[in-house]
Amino acid sequence: MTHRSWLGAVVVAVCLAFSITVPVSAAPAAPWYLIGGxxxxxxxxxxxxxxxxxxxxxxxxxxxxxCVSAGGSWYGVGGYIGPAAGSSFPGNDFGLIHVASADALSTPLVDRYAAGADVTITGTTTPPVGSSVCYSSPASGWRCGSVTAHNQTVCYPQGCVSGLIRIAVCLDPGASGAPVVTNPGAGTTVRAVGxxxxxxxxxxxxxxxxxxxxAEPLAAYGLTLYTG
Structure with a gap:
């Protein structure tokens, strides 16, 4: 998988005249990217x-x-992200984690794993039945399928969730919360679906x-997507 740089150019100065020993504890933490999937x-x-x-x-x-209904502190591939900040479940199924770490850098990217380079989110959409959409997760990788229905209701022991989109694609444990986007085909941009x-x-x-x-979590919490 290929990740695009959002840090800009890094200039490294090398001093040949003398060396300086910097204690490990004084070294700054390395920034890392928050990427969908x-x-x-x-x-x-x-x-x-x-x-x-x-x-x-x-x-x-x-x-x-x-995922976040029980609260707690959340971590990603590069370290600490922050605490759970809200959950709407059941009824809906969306929740927030506050990005409290300055080292965790927000991006408009979604990881395609072995399928290719990251894609960039440009906005949102509600795809009609028959449209091809894809999701990304470490559990299943990058998988695509077609939209088969809207306004579906699914019930769990905790209660029912309504207004869901049904897609014909498989799912493995650990994929909950994964980004669902339009199928980019040979392109590099997508729209967020859910x-x-x-x-x-x-x-x-x-x-x-x-x-x-x-659309529901964006409206409920007054949120704006990072787009590129």
């Missing part, structure tokens, strides 16, 4: 980073509500995935 975890809970969003200057990660809420079956035998539409 990455693993996020809190204790034993493992989910997927959906989209990077903000409300003014306050940054958040958007993921599945059932978040993986759950599914049936698996990627060995096949299955169905349900998607929380992106």
């Amino acid at each position: 990455q693993l996020i975890h809190s204790g034993s809970a493992r989910c997927t980073l959906g989209f990077n969003v903000h409300a003014g200057a306050t940054r958040y990660v958007l993921t599945a509500g059932h 978040l993986v809420a759950g599914g049936s079956g698996n990627c060995t035998s096949g299955g169905t995935t349900w998607v929380q539409p992106i």
Whole structure:
């Protein structure tokens, strides 16, 4: 997978006249990128980073509500992200993690894993039935399928979630919260569709995935997507 740089140019000065020893404790932490489709975890809970969003200057990660409903501190591939900041589940299935770490850099990117370079989010859309969409997660990689229905209701022991999009694509454990986007084909840009809420079956035998539409969390929390 290829990640685009969002840090700009880094100038490295090498002094040949003398050397300076810097204590390890004094070295700054390395910045890292928050990219849709990455693993996020809190204790034993493992989910997927959906989209990077903000409300003014306050940054958040958007993921599945059932992932963050218990609260806790959340971590990503590069370290600490921040605390859970809100959850709407059941009824809906979306939630927020506050990006409290200055080292975690928000991007408009989604990881395509072995399928190719990261794609860039340019906006949102509600795809009609028959459209091809894709999702990204460390559990399943980059997988695509067609939209088969809107306004679906799925019930769990905790309650029912309504208004979901159903797509014909398999799902593996750990993909909850994964970003669902339009199929870029041979292009490099996509539109955000929603978040993986759950599914049936698996990627060995096949299955169905349900998607929380992106418009609801953006409106509920007054959020803006990072776009490129």
